[in-house]
Amino acid sequence: MTLTPEAALVDSLIASIPDFPEHGVTFRDLTPVFADGPALKALAEALTAPFAGRFDYLGGLEARGFLIAGAASLVSGAGVLSVRKAGKLPRAVLSQEYALEYSTAALEVHVDQLPPGSRVLIVDDVLATGGTALAAVNLIERAGWQVAGFAVALELDGLGGRAKLEARGIETFSLLKY
Ligand SMILES: O=P(O)(O)OC[C@H]1O[C@H](OP(=O)(O)OP(=O)(O)O)[C@H](O)[C@@H]1O
Numbered sequence: 001m002t003l004t005p006e007a008a009l010v011d012s013l014i015a016s017i018p019d020f021p022e023h024g025v026t027f028r029d030l031t032p033v034f035a036d037g038p039a040l041k042a043l044a045e046a047l048t049a050p051f052a053g054r055f056d057y058l059g060g061l062e063a064r065g066f067l068i069a070g071a072a073s074l075v076s077g078a079g080v081l082s083v084r085k086a087g088k089l090p091r092a093v094l095s096q097e098y099a100l101e102y103s104t105a106a107l108e109v110h111v112d113q114l115p116p117g118s119r120v121l122i123v124d125d126v127l128a129t130g131g132t133a134l135a136a137v138n139l140i141e142r143a144g145w146q147v148a149g150f151a152v153a154l155e156l157d158g159l160g161g162r163a164k165l166e167a168r169g170i171e172t173f174s175l176l177k178y
């Protein structure tokens with residue numbers, strides 16, 4: 001597959017670590033992308049461009065999604081909705097549970113963070129099973145906002161994430177697919 005120069009730059013910086021955090025998993029580490037200023041800017045531009053004019057806020061998913069959302073905010077001019085792991089936000093929240101391999105976790109937003117009907121582009125580093133992304137979609141819709149789309153640096157093919165999002169009618173863009 002031919003990559004755009006931006007995708008090739010990001011691709012060249014992703015580290016693949018076998019058997020982390022557990023045997024059989026290949027961990028895709030984007031910290032080298034975040035550490036490279038031009039690559040982080042190129043990533044932020046590539047993830048927001050397909051949705052230009054169609055979102056009011058970036059939805060950043062704690063923790064790695066925050067790094068992309070901050071950069072995307074500066075290149076697009078849109079503010080960031082903080083979608084946090086449970087127990088971190090100090091005011092009234094909406095909470096959405098999601099399944100991990102052997103447990104559950106929850107994402108939360110401040111219930112009154114954005115005006116009703118706000119269009120939120122969710123961004124993250126990796127799409128795997130889609131459990132995290134779908135929890136964010138549910139949360140945003142329950143709060144009375146609209147999901148403008150889901151934009152991710154790296155989609156792991158074959159784990160069902162894209163299918164889950166598209167079944168919910170969520171436009172999904174990935175810069176890279178492994
Ligand atoms: O598609 P899924 O199977 O849900 O996996 C993708 C999620 O997993 C990682 O986050 P993680 O929960 O490890 O949290 P972190 O960003 O705090 O490291 C990644 O940043 C995505 O948010």
Ligand SMILES: Nc1ncnc2[nH]cnc12
Nearest residue numbers: 025026027028029126128
């Ligand atoms: N293989 C993987 N690498 C990095 N982040 C992930 N999140 C879920 N699966 C992942």
